[in-house]
Amino acid sequence: MPKRKPKSEGEMTWRDLEIGAIVTEPGNASRYKTGDWRSQRPTYDFKKCIKCGLCQIFCPEGCIYQNKEGHFEADMYYCKGCGICSRECPTGVITMVEEKE
Amino acid sequence: MADRVGMEVSVAIGEAAKQANVDVIAAYPITPQTHIVEHLAELVANGELDAAYIPVESEHSAMSACLGSAAVGARTFTATAGQGLELMHEVLYVASSMRLPVVMAVANRALSSPLSVWGDHSDAMAVRDTGWIQLFTENGQEVVDNVFCAFRIAEDPKVLLPVMIHLDGFHLSHVIEPITFPDQSKVDKFLPVNNYPLPLHPDKPVTMGDFAPPIIYPEAKWAQEVNLRASKETILKCWREFADIFGHQYHPVEHYHSEKAKTLLLTMGSFSETAMTAIDKMRGEGRDVGLVRLRLWRPFPFEEIRQAVENAETLIVVDRALSFGGPGGPVCSEVRSALYGQAKKPKVVSFVSGIGGRDISVDDFEAIINRGIEISQKGSPNEFEIFGVRE
Numbered sequence: 001m002p003k004r005k006p007k008s009e010g011e012m013t014w015r016d017l018e019i020g021a022i023v024t025e026p027g028n029a030s031r032y033k034t035g036d037w038r039s040q041r042p043t044y045d046f047k048k049c050i051k052c053g054l055c056q057i058f059c060p061e062g063c064i065y066q067n068k069e070g071h072f073e074a075d076m077y078y079c080k081g082c083g084i085c086s087r088e089c090p091t092g093v094i095t096m097v098e099e100k101e
Numbered sequence: 102m103a104d105r106v107g108m109e110v111s112v113a114i115g116e117a118a119k120q121a122n123v124d125v126i127a128a129y130p131i132t133p134q135t136h137i138v139e140h141l142a143e144l145v146a147n148g149e150l151d152a153a154y155i156p157v158e159s160e161h162s163a164m165s166a167c168l169g170s171a172a173v174g175a176r177t178f179t180a181t182a183g184q185g186l187e188l189m190h191e192v193l194y195v196a197s198s199m200r201l202p203v204v205m206a207v208a209n210r211a212l213s214s215p216l217s218v219w220g221d222h223s224d225a226m227a228v229r230d231t232g233w234i235q236l237f238t239e240n241g242q243e244v245v246d247n248v249f250c251a252f253r254i255a256e257d258p259k260v261l262l263p264v265m266i267h268l269d270g271f272h273l274s275h276v277i278e279p280i281t282f283p284d285q286s287k288v289d290k291f292l293p294v295n296n297y298p299l300p301l302h303p304d305k306p307v308t309m310g311d312f313a314p315p316i317i318y319p320e321a322k323w324a325q326e327v328n329l330r331a332s333k334e335t336i337l338k339c340w341r342e343f344a345d346i347f348g349h350q351y352h353p354v355e356h357y358h359s360e361k362a363k364t365l366l367l368t369m370g371s372f373s374e375t376a377m378t379a380i381d382k383m384r385g386e387g388r389d390v391g392l393v394r395l396r397l398w399r400p401f402p403f404e405e406i407r408q409a410v411e412n413a414e415t416l417i418v419v420d421r422a423l424s425f426g427g428p429g430g431p432v433c434s435e436v437r438s439a440l441y442g443q444a445k446k447p448k449v450v451s452f453v454s455g456i457g458g459r460d461i462s463v464d465d466f467e468a469i470i471n472r473g474i475e476i477s478q479k480g481s482p483n484e485f486e487i488f489g490v491r492e
Binding site for chain 1: 311320324
């Protein structure tokens with residue numbers, strides 16, 4: 001296979017695809033902005049956070065990280081706004097609000 | 102060249118797969134395919150064939166296992182029939198879309214209900230659009246030869262598509278025929294080691310069957326279509342090279358006294374051999390009839406069909422499957438649309454016959470031809486006629 005100049009999906013023609021549309025670049029799904037799907041966003045009252053990490057365990061997107069203060073919050077590039085973290089948080093840190101944009 | 106032997110065609114397919122040196126067989130037994138996979142299981146169990154035989158719990162799993170095996174670059178074979186092919190249905194699309202060179206023999210069988218284990222082309226027609234290369238065969242030697250050709254075509258770097266070899270259930274799968282197997286050294290030369298270009302391997306990870314949003318899905322599908330159409334060139338080349346080495350020549354469309362005949366019959370599969378006898382009989386009586394046999398079903402050989410029938414007045418197509426509520430037999434409707442835009446074309450008459458294992462005898466073919474000529478001259482209120490059903 002000749003090495004092709006990478007093109008964005010919107011620029012690629014059918015000729016640019018690998019056989020069977022096989023993806024040869026590992027992990028390129030990380031570029032897919034699933035945060036665009038969101039209609040609600042999590043907001044945080046970190047005063048109540050006990051840093052248990054349950055929200056991180058339950059997040060189906062795997063997009064919750066621990067910030068510098070040790071609190072858990074979602075990466076908005078990927079967060080789909082499902083609200084599972086809000087439901088599972090034992091101390092009520094997370095409130096889901098309407099996404100304005 | 103090795104000796105000619107008498108052998109059940111199903112067993113011969115197993116022997117051919119062995120000669121093709123398959124690496125993996127994943128299959129689920131179903132009548133009338135059973136003897137093919139039984140024989141392969143025996144060959145593997147006896148140590149005569151160094152391959153992995155994966156006994157799966159269903160045909161859906163059989164084809165899924167074949168995907169995995171072909172994806173790592175293993176030469177992969179399977180076989181099924183009727184309901185089994187239907188259960189594989191969704192995975193068939195995946196095999197062709199991921200461009201995996203699986204080869205599958207299909208012992209064509211009618212579909213339930215009522216339950217029938219006997220042969221017709223309903224199963225094949227239901228998987229028409231799955232993106233596989235599809236060949237129809239007439240006799241045991243053809244099936245054996247095309248097992249070798251199928252692997253060579255499927256694994257060609259220009260093609261990389263799965264291939265289905267259709268053979269009529271019972272009428273072909275269960276008969277004992279004289280078959281010549283080629284020398285192993287010639288097969289090895291004809292079929293070099295499978296060299297799948299982008300196999301699954303931990304050292305070079307790839308994603309197969311990945312998610313494609315609307316921004317890229319149409320490009321992926323068009324690439325697949327272009328590739329399947331272009332595969333015809335490789336198929337023709339493979340058959341020419343096969344003929345050079347092994348002496349049997351195959352064509353997408355076969356002619357039998359058809360070049361100048363006023364009336365042509367078109368058939369697909371093993372019933373073509375009975376049709377030839379009918380043509381011989383009628384020609385012997387001074388009738389101007391000929392036969393065209395369609396071997397390559399996908400990619401559809403448009404040019405060859407047009408050329409084969411352009412000088413005829415009447416073309417009678419006999420299908421062995423119904424397209425319920427549709428324009429006639431599935432083969433006929435494709436032939437019709439291939440001819441529609443042609444300036445010079447015969448009148449096309451559609452018959453459906455021989456479904457669920459019902460024979461079409463020499464006399465039946467003669468009656469079909471006579472009735473077809475009558476319809477061609479006087480017309481018919483029906484899109485197609487069913488032949489041989491009691492009123």
